[in-house]
Amino acid sequence: MQNDIGRVLLSEAEIVAKVKELGDKLTEEYRGKELLVVGILKGSNVFMSDLIRQINIPLKIDFMMVSSYGNATESTGVVKIIKDIEQSISGKHLLIVEDIIDSGLTLKYLTEMLETRKPASIKLCTLLDKPARRKENVDVDYVGFEMPDEFLVGYGIDYAEYYRNLPYIGVLKPEVYEK
Ligand SMILES: O=P(O)(O)OC[C@H]1O[C@H](OP(=O)(O)OP(=O)(O)O)[C@H](O)[C@@H]1O
Numbered sequence: 213m214q215n216d217i218g219r220v221l222l223s224e225a226e227i228v229a230k231v232k233e234l235g236d237k238l239t240e241e242y243r244g245k246e247l248l249v250v251g252i253l254k255g256s257n258v259f260m261s262d263l264i265r266q267i268n269i270p271l272k273i274d275f276m277m278v279s280s281y282g283n284a285t286e287s288t289g290v291v292k293i294i295k296d297i298e299q300s301i302s303g304k305h306l307l308i309v310e311d312i313i314d315s316g317l318t319l320k321y322l323t324e325m326l327e328t329r330k331p332a333s334i335k336l337c338t339l340l341d342k343p344a345r346r347k348e349n350v351d352v353d354y355v356g357f358e359m360p361d362e363f364l365v366g367y368g369i370d371y372a373e374y375y376r377n378l379p380y381i382g383v384l385k386p387e388v389y390e391k
């Protein structure tokens with residue numbers, strides 16, 4: 213698996229430091245508020261697990277699972293909800309956690325849909341952002357790293373469901389796609 217990585221763009225240590233920095237900011241932002249952290253599966257799983265342990269106030273967690281990419285490297289633009297949040301979000305402060313924002317199609321759809329359920333607020337936190345790829349304008353409140361327009365894997369982010377367990381973010385060697 214490690215042999216398939218052409219270049220490491222973000223090391224494990226850089227990610228750990230950034231997650232701590234984000235956790236400190238979120239602790240201050242949500243102190244005294246009823247916080248529900250919602251991870252968008254599957255990609256956010258690794259980031260979310262690390263992030264919530266750096267937020268030092270009471271909080272609840274939930275997950276949504278949506279599908280927009282399948283095994284493709286380009287968004288299809290069609291967002292399908294596979295698993296929904298299992299509790300009422302009315303009056304709660306929602307923090308949506310993503311691993312990566314690319315076209316913005318997934319979050320645009322999700323935030324508009326969740327707004328109709330009348331939460332107290334919705335904010336977005338993503339580890340990685342690729343602003344050059346944006347097709348829909350979404351306001352992202354917390355961004356770990358801005359990334360170039362390359363297909364990334366690792367730290368929860370997959371190619372054909374593999375590489376999610378890499379502790380760093382990298383790009384694959386071109387020959388991996390030819391397999
Ligand atoms: O801004 P967008 O272009 O909409 O892309 C972002 C979405 O793509 C990725 O998920 P993916 O569909 O690959 O599913 P996964 O999280 O299960 O890997 C990522 O986790 C975001 O949810």
Ligand SMILES: Nc1nc2[nH]cnc2c(=O)[nH]1
Binds near residue numbers: 281362363364371
């Ligand atoms: N694996 C992967 N999925 C994505 N979804 C949106 N952007 C990306 C990316 O760079 N890599």
